[in-house]
Amino acid sequence: MKKYFLLIIFISCVSCTIPYDAETRLVFETKLVDSNDNSLEGIDVEITVSNGSGFGSSSELLSFGKTNSNGELRLIFPSPEFDRGYDLSVNSPYSDNENYVPLEINNIGIENFNDYKLTIPKIYRLTYDESVQVYLEFNSINNSNKITNVFIDGINSPYSSSFLDEEETFYTYNFFAKKNQTIQINYTVKNISGQLQNVSQELVINEENISQIINY
Amino acid sequence: MGNKFLILLFLFIFPFCFSQEKKDNELNLKTSFSIGFIYPIEFGSTALAKGHSSNLGVTSSLGILKYSNFSGGIGLDYIFYSVEDKQLIGNYGSSKHNSYFFYFNYDYPISKKISLTPSIGYGYSELVIKKSGKRRGAQDGKEFRLGTSINYNFDKHNALCFSILYVNNKYDVKTEETLEDFFGKSNSIQIGIIYITK
Numbered sequence: 489m490k491k492y493f494l495l496i497i498f499i500s501c502v503s504c505t506i507p508y509d510a511e512t513r514l515v516f517e518t519k520l521v522d523s524n525d526n527s528l529e530g531i532d533v534e535i536t537v538s539n540g541s542g543f544g545s546s547s548e549l550l551s552f553g554k555t556n557s558n559g560e561l562r563l564i565f566p567s568p569e570f571d572r573g574y575d576l577s578v579n580s581p582y583s584d585n586e587n588y589v590p591l592e593i594n595n596i597g598i599e600n601f602n603d604y605k606l607t608i609p610k611i612y613r614l615t616y617d618e619s620v621q622v623y624l625e626f627n628s629i630n631n632s633n634k635i636t637n638v639f640i641d642g643i644n645s646p647y648s649s650s651f652l653d654e655e656e657t658f659y660t661y662n663f664f665a666k667k668n669q670t671i672q673i674n675y676t677v678k679n680i681s682g683q684l685q686n687v688s689q690e691l692v693i694n695e696e697n698i699s700q701i702i703n704y
Numbered sequence: 705m706g707n708k709f710l711i712l713l714f715l716f717i718f719p720f721c722f723s724q725e726k727k728d729n730e731l732n733l734k735t736s737f738s739i740g741f742i743y744p745i746e747f748g749s750t751a752l753a754k755g756h757s758s759n760l761g762v763t764s765s766l767g768i769l770k771y772s773n774f775s776g777g778i779g780l781d782y783i784f785y786s787v788e789d790k791q792l793i794g795n796y797g798s799s800k801h802n803s804y805f806f807y808f809n810y811d812y813p814i815s816k817k818i819s820l821t822p823s824i825g826y827g828y829s830e831l832v833i834k835k836s837g838k839r840r841g842a843q844d845g846k847e848f849r850l851g852t853s854i855n856y857n858f859d860k861h862n863a864l865c866f867s868i869l870y871v872n873n874k875y876d877v878k879t880e881e882t883l884e885d886f887f888g889k890s891n892s893i894q895i896g897i898i899y900i901t902k
Binding site for chain 2: 506508512549564565663
């Protein structure tokens, strides 16, 4: 009997659909530009909701649209029920990316929306020829410290970010940056007593891919 | 919760109504039943008007009380809307509007066969998100309706009715301030053809 019960639970989890909080409508706004700040028109952008990538996880397309003649995009969609472990990612489909490096901003939660709106003023789309890949590893030297709000100031196109451990101390941030520039890596460290420390450091981008460990 | 209550009320009152003695000059329980098709013409700057297209819906009502030419009862509407602008609304197929309401009519005879029936109603409504045929979530709301119908009475017990109603809904919503009315309200002129038996 217990086996059947567990089987029913198992099947229901695998086949579960993503529930919406239909009374909450979220807004995402951004502008897509090339490396010279020219507006990019007609670029497809998608918002996906998922609760991980493992067995039994769910994922679906929540919203999609194209940038207008000014490169601007506004997507409005019902909120998933975030308290069930869902988060969002913004990406541009690969069919649109023949000339561009992939674009993905992931791990977006309800806390990233201010008054139900998330605005990213500008997202760069870079080509492979003009950019290099940058891989940052944020490694906690004191396990009680947590890293938040990583922000790259410079011409870059975000690709992926994630914590690699359950304690959320080891964080990776992967992006493409335009060659031959100096970018600013900004992040916030939260210590065990909740105090926040803003940190900023420069990184020189040349012609080669970069992999760098940042201890915090 | 509200719709379950009204369905139970339907089931409880329906058989009871038929057992009552009918007298026109005093308040009494007098039943009538209607069923028909409705089509909403949405207007205004709302999600249903700007991001959806209307489809044919169904309506049904049960008359319960009658006093002279006045009558009252309960009713329900189900209407499907197809999502047309997914950038504005979200990536799902349709919204379904359900409403469960109380109404009052005044029956004004124009001739032996034709009567005019102004109507007012109020009740619970919900706007349901449907994706791949499954219910994914709903906004609760309140519905106000005001309109009239022209009835052609075939005989004492059967009539065909053409109705036109103004229907206003206010839904619960949490969103950016500039979108509160867009997702929190709907306005429509609802036209219908309805069969009535009494």
